[in-house]
Amino acid sequence: MSDYVSMDAHALRDATVAKKRSARDNVRDAFRVIDALDAKLHAFLTLDRDGAARRAEELDARLARGEEPGPLFGVPVALKANMCLEGVESNCASRMLEGYKAPYTATFVKRLIEAGAIPVGMTNMDEFAMGSSSENSAFGPTRNPWDTGRTPGGSSSGSAVAVAAGMTPIALGSDTGGSVRQPAALCGIHGFKPTYGRVSRYGLIAFGSSLDQVSPFARSVRDVELVTSVLSGSDREDSTCLDEPPYQSEPGGVRGLRVGVPREYFPDVLHGDVRARTQEALDALRALGCEIVPVSLPHTDHAIPTYYVVATAEASSNLARYDGVRFGLRRERGGLQGMFAATREAGFGAEVKRRILLGTYVLSAGYHDAWYGRALKVRTLLRRDFETAFEQCDVVVGPTSPEAAFRLGAKSDDPVAMYLSDILTVPVSLAGLPAISVPCGFVTVEGRELPVGLQIVGPHRGDARVLRVARAFEDATTHATRRAPVNA
Amino acid sequence: MKTGESKTNATNEPLRMKEIGYVSPRTGVRWIPVIGLEVHCQLKTRTKLFCGCEYHFGASPNSITCPKCTGQPGALPVLNREALALAVRAALALDCRVAEQSKFDRKNYFYCDLPKGYQISQYDRPYCTGGGIQLASGKFVRLTRIHMEEDAGKAIHDRGDMTLVDLNRAGVPLIESVTEADIQTAEEAHDYLTSLKEILQYVGASDCDMEKGSLRCDVNISVHPVGEPWRTKVEIKNLNSFRFVAAAIEYEIARQVEAYESGDPAQHPVQETRLYDPQKGVTRTMRSKESAHDYRYFAEPDLPPVHVDAAWLARERSTIPELPASRRARYVADMGLSVKDAGVLTSERVVADFFEAAARISGKPKECSNWIQNELLRMVGDPEVGATRFEEIALRPHDLASLVELVDKGTLQTNGARTVLREMVKTGKNARTLVTELGLEQVQDTAAIERWCREALVGKEKIVEDVRAGKPNALNALLGPVMKASGGKANAQLVRETFLRILGVS
């Protein structure tokens, strides 16, 4: 089993293709790690033991027949519970969808399966992807393997932990305002949000339609690139998907590359040691031959309000379908409208309700232009900030999160405090740009060593460039090789 | 007063205004109705607007749905190219301005037949604006705009203590056309709808069949005394036929006028939605909230803007056939048909196209018109023929033309031709073949006819006298015997002429 835990997806796939291991071995080991750790960590909501075993058997049989194995052959993968896989429960960590099994499979999940990957189950998250800690899950929080009293971040909490704790070498999350990058940073792994539209959203249960992206977690950049190439490419089921071929890696190093550092990415709320780790990361890049260029993204301060207006507006509409009529929870009370209200009252948690209300408010008559209309224009300004910056640099770099993993319960009473933890990731989402969080060291908080992440942002469609920089950084440092002390 | 000048009344309204409007039977005051129509038409595509479900009317419940049109979590819309093409075609046929860029918006509200909790529609940038329809009376009814949107499913309320939902229809493509408030009478509304239906059928954009739900109409109506400002608008829904639209309008005009004239402000019409009850012939308040809906429209983030470039427009324009009004004018002016005939022949595009082809080939429009009206159109629905629609009748224009020609040449007389026509449709054989097979060829043998005529004249001195005295119709009594002698195949015209020749009458 230690074999399994130490291998990244590439290595595991190659070993399986070489028949040093079987797909069934991989699945068995995945569930062994899960069974040993998940009672404590609560990364998973649903486990599909039968489905995974069946797929593994099928894969082994095909290999034995001499069929060509796919690029993710035999690799177990964890899916966030807002992803549709036919016949498996995807409840978005909400009572509203408890028991809901999708009647279809998401395009990106199909592509994983066609590549030979084996979904083992659905992971915990903040309810309907709204949150940064998993504390908004209706089924209890997920715990950070580096310190189980702390959050792993969110909303793709369980997927981050599945990878950080060695349960699966890769996992999928969704990133709307930082929901993959921030947990990646807090869990010491890689989390990559592609350019908006790079990966089809068909089968991703929507939160913020113009922001959501399916995003992989992995322990190496190589794995991130592998998964991205499998997931990406045009899809006729999604009109917002870019009409481009699948992702391809860009060879080469980073000598001469201009690394932009926005002064706005070092706000006062930035934890002192996080600032230090970020500075060290910049030094490492400099040592690789990069030119560090100060840049400015002047509208950064407006990113949080803009994001919360746009995302909640879209969410208030996307979540209107949860009405008790065709699927999910139903509570009847009087007539039809009574059923709607009772169902949504019982089905949604407090944060989801808060955001639906906020979103409804900013779209409502009398407030629409001042809030939603205006936010869309500020969004343009935020995008232009990046476009201007990218005239002077090739990538933009900064800390992913202002702080390391915080204690569970520390921010529960103050939603705005929670929102502010997105301050460094949200502008990127609004602009639709590609960005990765890479492990860049540790800080000590209350005697525990906690991981810190560096965010590397590229221009629109600059995914390959972002990952090239990430690769160079990974090769030059050792942060990503440290594993969480999961038995602690 | 010279022609073309218009007198004015005391309030300086042109005289013609005195000829329209509704005169209150109680007070004699003239009220002007102000009417606008909102018409939803289903576009004639195979599949729905945003998914590949193949819709047809009358399918068993919930058998034509998918993750997209049932609003399953994670499903996304993709626009149907053909729906856009038909919508554009409809716009061009109605003389609208098609926007090069338009967008879809979400219209948010909650109802059991609305799977996503929002309808994808078009709000502030519809795909076309302007245009209109000229009614037969000469009145032009302007269109404000037309937009595309998806239909909702069906909620069924008459199955006991529950409501049942069928989502087959959810996602079907619609165009919603909104007229300016140019309509002033129930008759104009009826004419407008008839013309709209005709035009949309002609370009193949929609079947506009109210019975099958592919056309729905809401009416907005207010009344005001001549010369006064417009008053409160009332909406009327649930109108299931053009007849009901007209009836509802007539009822509502009278109701509103009576309400205003009641003298009690509490009775005055309020801004509301009313339903038409066809059984009782009245409109009734719908039991719903007074407050206006806040649909919180915003641009649909799952769909990019819609782009219709000049090349596409040109392509669609080239598919538009000559429209019915233009054809009717031509039939009357160039072919000498009556207005009524022209109307019947242009009621459906397939009929008009068939007629024109047959007329062109045979050179005999009047005859073709008669055959189509008297025979072919009656075959629709005839179980022996088995055609439920005109285009299902197994006959080509040149087949009709050859039949017309045979009758014209005298080879076939009318009765026989009728038989031949039916046989042509049923068997697919051509006219010539059938005439021979059925032995219907008219006898034109002048010698034989002469012989039969002379035989018939024997002992009929009285008739001969009458004819010579200037009553040629006296010959009618002799036609029978000649027909009998010829086995019914004598050419009647020739028989008559022969009689007259024998008797020395011109």
Next chain:
Amino acid sequence: MTSRTDHASDGDVVRTIAALARLDIDEREAAALGRQFQSILKQFESLSKLDVTGVEPMVSASGAQSVLRDDVPVPSLPVDVVLANAPARVEDFYRVPKTVGGDE
């Protein structure tokens, strides 16, 4: 643009919005939410101070143009599959509480 945030703290506004969103909110919740709204919107007030004259709204990061699908049928879901998740089913219909008719 006066006191836009104050409006939101008004329990009535919260209740109106909640009704629009079909969310049951009782007195206590309305008051608590009102306070939270006020706090959130106050923080967001900076948005109102920006000059956005002449700036185009950005609805999507996609930049995709007209994306169109051919009018070719795709098999629909079998009725038993699509109704499998239905909370209440009668024959081949979704059943909901009796309603009067008309939207909303």
